[in-house]
Amino acid sequence: MSTYSAVVRRFLAPGFDLVRGTGTMSRLGHLERSQWWPRDRIEDQQATHLRALVQHAYDHVPYYRRVFDERGLSPDSIQTPEDLRRLPVLSKDDIRRHSNELMSDAVPRDQLRAGWSGGTTGERLTFYSTRQERLTYAYARWALTLEWTGVHLGEAHMSIRQQRTVGTAITPPPRLSHRLQRLTRVDVMSVRQENLEAIARLLQQIRPRTVHSYPSTLVLIAAFMRHGGLSCPRIPSVCVAGERLSERQEHILTEVFGSVPFIRYGSNELHEVAGQCEVRDGLHILTEDFIIEVVDSEANPVPPGTPGHLLITSLHNYGQPFIRYAPGDIGTLRSDVCPCGRGLPLMSPLVWRTRExxxxxxxxxxxxxxxxxxxxxxxxxxxxxxxxxxxxxxxxxxxxxxxxxxxxxxxxxxxxxxxxxxxxxxxxxxxxxxxxxxxxxxxxxxxxxxxxxxxxxxxxxxxxxxxx
Ligand SMILES: [Zn+2]
CATH class of the missing domain: 3.30.300.30 (ANL, C-terminal domain)
Known part of the structure; x- marks a missing residue:
């Protein structure tokens, strides 16, 4: 770890937590330890979080109170991930139709932040999350998965994603916290032919240790640099998510950036759900934050090794809980263990859309x-x-x-x-x-x-x- 990373870890990031009232660094410290626990101990934690979430959903979320009552269930009926099968699947359509009813009455509306994700065919999903979910839980997950790729907080990183403030600039104005974390954000919508040279120059100037984006976005930049003969700094941690990584994409990213990309699974509404460790094989599921079920088209569970629809329960968003949420993705659970020794279970890196x-x-x-x-x-x-x-x-x-x-x-x-x-x-x-x-x-x-x-x-x- 570099000296600056050590300063970020020991002083700056805990300082942000103090000012913002979040617990990112203590959560990260916990995840760094618990990832090595035996799997059943991690799953005990998961079940504890599930019971707490279900109780909260029943007490404070009108949609879930109604679903439980209609089915004659009480919070005690849901003790383990297997018990979730008693509850209905939550589709994107359900979220659109019942958005207000899905919000907790225990969390003031002004403390919920709206986010959105765009669908394959253009439909937009608006969702709400709490500050704790985003800044404590999701950020700690992100930092942990970053460590799996050999990079630490405070090392130069570039994120080419959808930005909240949409404008014409390639890079939105940096906040102080981003400068201190050495984060450069690039608006993914700006990654077009006419801006590729400017983005390539930015990469040369920043020399990030890690870059996060969609495969198609990074390939566009990589192909431009290769064809233009522009030298590219070696980027040891190229993290891709949001789309399937094709063989051709993997080949060109590896050639231009000098390292095999790390695959992650996540979304705007869930953030990081699973990611590859240094072994670069299966994706470790962040089991203390999510329950992933894989089901067939009749919603029956399928065994590990068989692809099916993913249903995801997010265990820490108390503002608008998603229980058995169907993001519209097909994935596969694995029953083998990773040679790295982490107790977190694995899923296959190959995830595709139900519409694909x-x-x-x-x-x-x-x-x-x-x-x-x-x-x-x-x-x-x-x-x-x-x-x-x-x-x-x-x-x-x-x-x-x-x-x-x-x-x-x-x-x-x-x-x-x-x-x-x-x-x-x-x-x-x-x-x-x-x-x-x-x-x-x-x-x-x-x-x-x-x-x-x-x-x-x-x-x-x-x-x-x-x-x-
Ligand atoms: Zn591993």
Missing amino acids: YLRSASGERVAATDIPLEPLLPDSVVQYQLVQESLDRFLLTVVPPTSGQSPDCMYLQQRVSDLLNTRLRGNVQVEVRLVKEIEMNLSGKRLSFISHLEDQQMPFLTGQRGKP
């Missing part, structure tokens, strides 16, 4: 992860997007590289049609279009697959309401 499925006219569904599209594209192409517009129509948009081989549209159309027709056992039309850039969604992501078909993959979200 191609559908055939006969009703068959194929995960976009199972369509080997990248080998058909020239090596120099790093941005593309496949859109299923209807059951038999696909649009592939490709951004031609600034240097290197340009894609041959006729060839691509033929090969991609053959691939999709084989996989979907049908007769689909594929249009290939060269574009200047792939449009970002509301969160600043450039997704490699989008389906415009109605999402019918989670019948449990609409079918089970009101059942005991």
Whole structure:
């Protein structure tokens, strides 16, 4: 740990806690110790947090009081993660429709902060969190997962994410606390062709030890630096989340930044949920803060090793509790243990969206992860997007590289049609279009697959309401 990091750890960060009335550093100290506990001891803590959350939800959150009463349940009915199955799943639609009813009457409204996340097809989800959840729990989780990548608080870091204040600037005005933490924020929405040179120069100037962003965003910057022959400082901790990391993306990030990226799982509404340690294999689930269930399309649990819908209970947001929240992601729990020795259980690094499925006219569904599209594209192409517009129509948009081989549209159309027709056992039309850039969604992501078909993959979200 550098001298400055030691100063941040011992004096500055505890000083922030004192001024803000938060407990980030003591929470971080706890997580640093408890990550090495045996798994059952960590799970005991988790169950204790669950019981406290359920009691609070019943006493103070009208939505949950109603759900419990309708089902004849009391807080005592939910003692362990397995008992959660008695409660309904919380969909994004539920949160939109019952936003007020989901807020706790024990937390003054002016102490809740609104956040939002943009959906794949543009729908926006607004949610609320307490200061403690964000600054004590989520920040401590973030600092812990940062340590897993070999970086400590106070080392130069760059975060290229959605910013709360949307403007035209690439970097929003830094606050004093960010300067002291050596954090540089870049608005992900500014990561466009015309700003890439300025962002690349910023990277050269700051020489961050760690960078956090979506894979598609970092690849755009990395490809620009590679093609422009700009020297890039080695970044030992490149952390990606929010999108699937493709093989091609991993390759270019490793080549340009000089280290294999670390994969994390999280979201705007939950913050860091799981992350890779130095072993860079499975993602350690932050078990003291979350319960993750993996279920099939009827909401029945599936065994470790089988992919399914993720349901997440966030254990420390008392302002607007999310119990069995379905973020719309598909993931897989693992039963093996990590050789690092941490007691935190593992999930697979491969997480994709419930909408990332191609559908055939006969009703068959194929995960976009199972369509080997990248080998058909020239090596120099790093941005593309496949859109299923209807059951038999696909649009592939490709951004031609600034240097290197340009894609041959006729060839691509033929090969991609053959691939999709084989996989979907049908007769689909594929249009290939060269574009200047792939449009970002509301969160600043450039997704490699989008389906415009109605999402019918989670019948449990609409079918089970009101059942005991
Ligand atoms: Zn590990």
